[in-house]
Ligand SMILES: CC(=O)N[C@H]1[C@@H](OP(=O)(O)OP(=O)(O)OC[C@H]2O[C@@H](n3ccc(=O)[nH]c3=O)[C@H](O)[C@@H]2O)O[C@H](CO)[C@@H](O)[C@@H]1O
């Protein structure tokens with residue numbers, strides 16, 4: 099199994115390009131199932147999650163062609179509206195084929211998904227929404243079975259804000275008979291990117307980005323071209339990596355407009371941040387100030403940046419209180435950060451992080467995608483060598499990670 103070796107203590111500086119967003123690309127690729135015409139997506143990140151999803155789509159009969167960061171999908175020949183456990187076990191986002199399959203074929207069998215071990219992560223709201231649209235849905239032997247002659251527009255109120263739930267139901271509603279209203283919808287920029295893509299394919303959607311989304315179903319969708327938005331979490335991760343090392347970086351192909359809550363906290367921590375049209379500059383102080391935070395749905399502070407901020411707080415001046423409100427088990431990185439010398443106490447969904455003068459390199463284990471990112475950030479500032487094991491998690495979500503870190507001057511290598 100691959101490991102990452104990091105020699106800490108280098109101040110990051112320079113410029114790198116941010117990739118397309120994993121969490122936008124995954125639902126958008128699934129949207130291609132809604133039409134028999136080819137759809138082309140650009141700025142698609144080369145990630146294991148994307149590869150897994152493309153394999154899953156191919157298994158259903160989708161023709162996939164790739165050219166650099168462009169992917170063209172032709173779902174005209176789909177003959178098997180089914181996603182097996184083998185294909186979906188590593189990836190939560192595979193549940194996103196459910197809505198499009200039921201909408202187009204009137205049936206689907208999709209295994210309950212896997213993904214990051216950060217909580218129970220049920221899909222009851224996806225199911226509830228499809229049922230409200232008239233589908234008969236049951237869960238048997240680990241598979242969601244859904245059947246309906248044609249989905250009907252409905253008013254759906256999700257019990258909590260769910261990102262993939264909103265995306266699944268929005269895609270399903272595109273081909274339903276009549277109007278669907280999703281209330282308590284997720285407002286994440288990736289939901290808006292998906293809505294823009296669906297609109298380019300002929301869907302009638304309004305309100306994406308707000309908490310009520312209206313979709314008027316149409317008979318069919320058509321082919322289109324869509325550019326995937328920049329990855330705001332990759333952006334935030336590199337900003338934290340630069341910040342913790344006292345560095346100065348410019349990240350291109352991205353935008354500060356998706357990252358208000360994160361940028362606010364980095365400025366509170368003492369960083370100077372300049373937002374350019376398609377880039378962000380960060381200049382860090384010699385030592386960061388601790389910043390407390392509470393994760394919540396967009397536009398508040400993202401849970402996918404919580405682990406990275408725990409790492410920067412570990413060496414900041416002062417004590418930070420970090421409250422995780424989205425997932426019930428998303429502090430697994432804390433024990434690994436402690437191995438590097440961090441002073442962290444956990445009480446339920448709250449972590450108390452007391453900044454220490456320095457961390458020391460050690461061998462640590464990546465437990466999920468963003469936990470792995472937090473260990474990299476800590477490793478960059480730790481004295482000596484840090485070895486991160488189980489980095490397959492990182493390959494799910496960070497494109498050309500070592501190359502980008504090395505371009506900023508980090509001493510990082512992969513052991514195969
Ligand atoms: C591929 C993708 O886009 N993943 C993101 C997506 O995950 P994902 O869409 O899985 O996360 P959700 O927004 O659905 O989860 C939010 C909360 O709702 C709960 N819930 C959700 C659905 C449901 O049917 N029942 C239920 O109880 C979850 O367990 C969690 O506690 O949003 C998360 C929250 O911003 C991010 O951390 C993930 O990176």
Ligand SMILES: C=C(OP(=O)(O)O)C(=O)O
Nearest residue numbers: 190191213214402467468
């Ligand atoms: C939790 C994440 O991914 P997933 O929902 O795919 O598990 C993430 O991107 O941080």
